Amino acid sequence: MVPVDTTGPAVAVVGAGLRGATYARRVLAAGRGRVVAVAEPDPVRRARFAAEHRIPPERVFPGWRELVAAGDAQGAGRLADGVIIATQDAEHAEPAVRLAGQGYHILLEKPMATTEADAERVVAAVERAGTMLAVCHVLRYTPYTRAIRRLVEDGRIGTPISVQHLEPVGWWHHAHSYVRGNWRREDESGPMLMTKSVHDIDWIVHVMGELPSRVGSFGRLSHLRPENRPAGAADRCLNCAIEPGCAYSAKRLYLSCLGDPGREAWPLGAVTHDLTEEGVLTALREGPYGRCVYACDNDVVDHQVVNMEFPSGATGTFTVTAFTPYAQRQTRIFGSAGCVEGDGVRISLRDFVTGELETVDTGSDHESPDGRHDAADEALADAFVEALATGDPAPLSSNGRQSLDSHRVVWAAERARHAGAVVDITPPDGFAAPPPHSPAKGTGIR
Structure with a gap:
């Protein structure tokens, strides 16, 4: 394991799924920063992440609101220099606004919010706080x-x-x-x-x-969509007579991930924490990822x-x-x-x-x-x-x-x-558009 840097910038992570874990793992591996707190509602992911980064129990939280409250309770306002926000999309704006208010610099997974009004709130909160915001346009x-x-x-x-x-x-x-x-x-x-x-x-x-x-x-x-559902298709792949010939077979996709560490992390990691054949079959039998693609609510x-x-x-x-x-x-x-x-x-x-x-x-x-x-x-x-x-x-x-x-x-x-x-599209304030047919160089977009 890479030694923990006790002097570099401290980073908190809100959302310890694939994206949050990937960024945090790099912070640890590069050896220039340290991951000091995590907020994650899934208990398995939360415990795994805390163990990997050796985060003490008092800095492990079931959600971002508890992380905010801990900063307030300690009088510090924040528990780290920066925070990585990698929650589900609808949970981007509110933690970003609150954590900016506590003085965190923010690395925010895309999209920055699910509505234009919320995205504007995030930018306004960061500008009020005078902190940095980078959206993950990787x-x-x-x-x-x-x-x-x-x-x-x-x-x-x-x-x-x-x-x-x-x-x-x-x-x-x-x-x-x-x-x-x-x-x-x-x-x-x-x-x-x-x-x-x-x-x-x-x-x-x-x-x-x-x-x-x-x-x-x-x-x-x-x-x-439902009207394109093939004749004889069942609601779930595990009991579908035509599953072997279907391009969208969940059984074929997810069972083929077993034994491949990368594919076990994604996409299979979104389906189940039990990386065994029985675990996968149970998830496909009971969870959303086993549904027929022509019988979902998409x-x-x-x-x-x-x-x-x-x-x-x-x-x-x-x-x-x-x-x-x-x-x-x-x-x-x-x-x-x-x-x-x-x-x-x-x-x-x-x-x-x-x-x-x-x-x-x-x-x-x-x-x-x-x-x-x-x-x-x-x-x-x-x-x-x-x-x-x-x-x-x-x-x-x-x-x-x-x-x-x-x-x-x-x-x-x-x-x-x-x-x-x-x-x-109205140009943003202060944006100088290039003259017609000029090269893109020098237009002010970084």
Whole structure:
């Protein structure tokens, strides 16, 4: 076990599921900070996390409210320098507001809130407190992103004219998270474009160097719905006659995770703590993850397109779809003097002057089976600890206001989808849009 740093920044964790545990584990492994408190309602996760980080019982809490109360009771106001908030989406805003008020610097899992009003409350609370806020836009922290953004900023493709970006969710991943899982309903977590793809909208803004000025969107729940249920399908996979030939078999998916530590952590860790065949079968027999995908209460889209127009005159399209292999994002950026195409690992650049094709291997890898994003989770955790140690937010790729801007693009796209309209996006105060058809470099977006 890595020795606990007793001098580096102290970090509390609210939500010890996959995301919170991943960031905290990096804080411990990097040896520059220490995890000193945890708030987690699941007793198994709470006990496991506390043991891993050697947190004393008086700093182990069943929820964030108890953590807040402990800080107040001790007169300290806070138990750590910073806090990682990785609760379920609907439980992001309230702890963020309260913990900012106690003086915590915050690393907040995306989305920052499930409503625009709550996101604004979070940013206002942080600004009142004078603390740092970083939303977990982990895609900003990959070597691939840094490389592709540098090519655009350096003018290697001339003026960016248009961008195409695809998020291939994967058929089984979509069924796990957005049909059977915690993000299946808008009224419980939010639209899929927010819960899954605010990552991607933020990435497009980050790479293009400007916020869209207008958006339109189309998408719906097309296939994974009751009227498409195959004849003879049962309500649960374990007693379904057609399960062996079904692409969405829960039995096949989750039993195949056993023996693979990464896949036992995710997706199986969301299904059961009992990592045995009998434990998995019991969870599928009794819990939500054993349901037929055509007999669930899901209502989020299974495919969506967002069309964007930028102040510079550039255009963009973003597609998210369930009906793909589980794969990395794919992007094409077309410029006046060249174009780039990337798959999350390799970037191909075609120079229109020379006609030459240059290939850049960024050393990145596909999103890991246990939910880590190409070591970007680790890079983000490192940046947060560095910011805590120095009091300087420079290591963090975005601040609260910039994250709020990206979230607002998503909410505008959702309004456009529901209304069947094109929605104008008002530039944030102080944002200087680039002149038409100018390169993205120097527009003020970090």
